[in-house]
Amino acid sequence: MDIRNPHLRTLDEVELLLANARLRDELEPYRDESIDSSTGEMSLQVENEYLASMLAWERAPALPISDWFSPPLQMLPPEALGDEQLPSALRQVIGKLFAKNIVLRCTDHLSDRELYTVIYRDIMTCCEKMVDVPGKALEWMCVEDTDTWLRYYASPVERRRYQEEHQVDLPPSAEPPHRRHLPQ
Known part of the structure; x- marks a missing residue:
């Protein structure tokens, strides 16, 4: 008789229940009704992953993104970079951001210098929760206006x-001028 099949499943379920109880205990200081209302239809495994991500969020420090790096990431000011240096500096910083699970979205309307400036001015200085949850990323939308x-x-x-909800004329649809293939 293979002892792993029926008993292993029972042991796994017990371990999942114990982990669930531990996670709920650890989340108790942060508890509100959203925990119970959002986990109702989840399997125990998925619920535990969800609770673990909530706990990671609650415990994560809020730091300027430049301080997520060790040592803190220092960028040259955009005006200090010549046109020849800029593409390489931009690729490097985008790669470093991606290594910290920071994904840039909607960048193709910006020139390289404009994107570098957004990263330098807005992203690096922004305080965000530094959460390390596998498979999760901080997505930074590089669009500042609806148009x-x-x-x-x-x-x-x-x-x-959008047009139906706001009863406004829309700008014409267009292809962005700077196609990029950023890490996803």
Whole structure:
């Protein structure tokens, strides 16, 4: 008789239940009704992953993104970089951000210098929770206004919905001028 099949499943379930109880105990100081209401339809394994990610979020420090790196990431000011240096500096910093699970979205409307400036001015100085949860990333949308999003990134359905909801004329749809293939 293979002892692993029926007993292993029971042991796994017990371990999952024990882990669930431990996670709920650790989340108790942060508890609100959202924990119970959002876990109702989940399997125990998925619920434990969800609770672990919530606990990681609650315990994570909020730091400027530049301080997520050891030593803190220092960038040259955009005006200190010549046109020849800029593409390499931009690729390097995007790679370092991606290594920390920071993914840039909607960048194709920005020139390299504009994107570098957004990273330097907005992203590196922004305080965010430094959460290390496998498979999760901090997504940074590099669009500052609705017109740009509607023009370059919104799908036809999103454009139609926006127009119906706001009763406004939309900017014409266009291809972004700076196609990039950033790490995802």
